[in-house]
Amino acid sequence: QRERASLTEHDHRRGRADGAAAMATTYQPYLKCVRSTLDAALCLRNFPSQIVERHNKPEIEVRGSKELLLNPITIARTEQEKCLVEGSVNSVRVSFAIKQADEIERILCHKFTRFLMQRSEQFVIMRRKPAEGYSISFLITHTHLEKMWKAKLVDFIIQFMEDINKEISAMRIALNARARIVAEEFLKDFAA
Amino acid sequence: RGRMADLMRLLDDAPQVMNSKDAEAKSAHARKVFTALDRLSEKQMGELVDSIEQDRGDILLKYVYRGLEVSSENNAALFKWQAKLTDKFGVGSIVRVLTDRKTV
Numbered sequence: 380q381r382e383r384a385s386l387t388e389h390d391h392r393r394g395r396a397d398g399a400a401a402m403a404t405t406y407q408p409y410l411k412c413v414r415s416t417l418d419a420a421l422c423l424r425n426f427p428s429q430i431v432e433r434h435n436k437p438e439i440e441v442r443g444s445k446e447l448l449l450n451p452i453t454i455a456r457t458e459q460e461k462c463l464v465e466g467s468v469n470s471v472r473v474s475f476a477i478k479q480a481d482e483i484e485r486i487l488c489h490k491f492t493r494f495l496m497q498r499s500e501q502f503v504i505m506r507r508k509p510a511e512g513y514s515i516s517f518l519i520t521h522t523h524l525e526k527m528w529k530a531k532l533v534d535f536i537i538q539f540m541e542d543i544n545k546e547i548s549a550m551r552i553a554l555n556a557r558a559r560i561v562a563e564e565f566l567k568d569f570a571a
Numbered sequence: 572r573g574r575m576a577d578l579m580r581l582l583d584d585a586p587q588v589m590n591s592k593d594a595e596a597k598s599a600h601a602r603k604v605f606t607a608l609d610r611l612s613e614k615q616m617g618e619l620v621d622s623i624e625q626d627r628g629d630i631l632l633k634y635v636y637r638g639l640e641v642s643s644e645n646n647a648a649l650f651k652w653q654a655k656l657t658d659k660f661g662v663g664s665i666v667r668v669l670t671d672r673k674t675v
Contacts, residue, residue, distance in 0.1 A: 408650035412639070415657045419665035449669040455642040466669055 409456040410537050413464075416452055417473065417533045420466040423521040437470030437520050463513060470520040472506070474513035475540055477547070487550050488514055491543070504532070515543075575619050578607040582627045589630075589673040597675065604634045608652065609645055616648075620655045629667050632656045633675040636668055 428434040430443050438447045449466035460478040464471065477492070479485040492515045499505035504523055506516040517536060524532070581604050588600045611619065623631065635652045638645065657665060 405647045405650060408647065408654065412650050412653050415653070415662065416665055419662045420669060422666065450671070450674060452636055452669065453640040454636075455639060456646060458642045461642070 405456055409454065409460075409462075410541070412454055413462050413540075414533055414537055416454065416464050417471075417536065418529070420449070420452075420464050420471050420473075421519060421524065421529050421533065423469050423471065423519070423524055425521050426469040435469075437518060438467040439465055439470045439472045440518065461513075463510060470518060472510065472516060472518050473536065474510040474516040476512065477514040477540075477543060479514075483551055483554065484547060487547050487554075491547060491550070504536075574607065574610050575615060578604070578611065578619065579623075579627070581607055582630050585630045585634075585675060586673075589675055601634060601637055601675065605638055605645065608634070608638070608648070613648075613651065616652060616655060620652075620659050625660060625664070628656055628660050629664055629671075630675065632660070632664050633668050633671070637675055 425435070426438065426447070428436050428441070428443075429447075438444070442448065447468045451463060451465040453461055453463050455461035457478065459476060461476045463474040465474075477488050479488050492509070495502070496505060496507050496509070496515065499507050504517045504519050506518045509516045519532065581600070585600065585604075588597055591597070620628070632653070635649050635656065638649045639653070
């Protein structure tokens with residue numbers, strides 16, 4: 380009975396079992412679309428600031444000159460799950476909104492992303508604060524691309540998002556399983 | 572066949588909408604393009620992408636991305652469109668979507 384329950388929760392993560400099976404199948408195409416969009420947006424070059432001499436700032440954060448910014452692209456898989464790619468001449472900001480189906484997932488997602496973002500220096504490309512309306516953001520500048528391979532960077536981001544989803548799903552299942560065991564033990568005292 | 576021709580005609584009309592700054596006209600035209608895209612089956616999708624040339628492919632990709640901004644049931648089909656168009660025209664077409672000032 381426990382396994383059956385945990386299976387449906389896993390289905391729930393990938394797409395509700397009650398019939399939006401289409402959602403479950405669009406996960407890989409969604410990631411593929413994000414991947415090719417990132418491939419295109421991550422064409423960066425060094426571009427010193429036009430406003431302050433001897434300064435080099437990520438233009439997507441400064442947003443000083445309109446001609447340096449590219450059109451932002453939003454890729455929405457569902458209402459809640461979407462990806463925003465904002466590009467500029469020397470930097471790209473990629474923001475993800477993670478699917479949060481219920482209260483528990485909202486709390487888990489919030490705590491998990493907060494944990495990650497506090498350690499964003501370790502992740503190098505992660506942003507300490509997510510963009511408005513999103514769960515997590517990455518800021519990639521030309522210096523990152525000079526040190527790291529673009530293909531591997533894109534692989535990393537896609538893998539990261541997949542893993543976050545899996546982690547949150549696993550945490551939720553573990554939480555519910557633990558709660559069930561605890562409740563069982565507690566209520567045994569009241570059983571005949 | 573008629574449906575593919577409809578879509579082609581809408582794509583040909585797109586540049587004048589793109590050059591204007593009228594948001595209403597752009598949304599109206601976008602809605603027509605989405606209904607035309609909906610009515611094509613996957614096989615027709617493949618045929619159309621094979622027959623189309625780069626300029627129209629770019630415009631179509633712009634509409635696909637516009638459609639992906641809002642979540643709807645068609646998004647699964649839109650992902651397929653994006654995949655096919657990118658396979659044919661390469662990453663460069665996405666770069667053109669990102670950089671072109673004349674948005675759709």
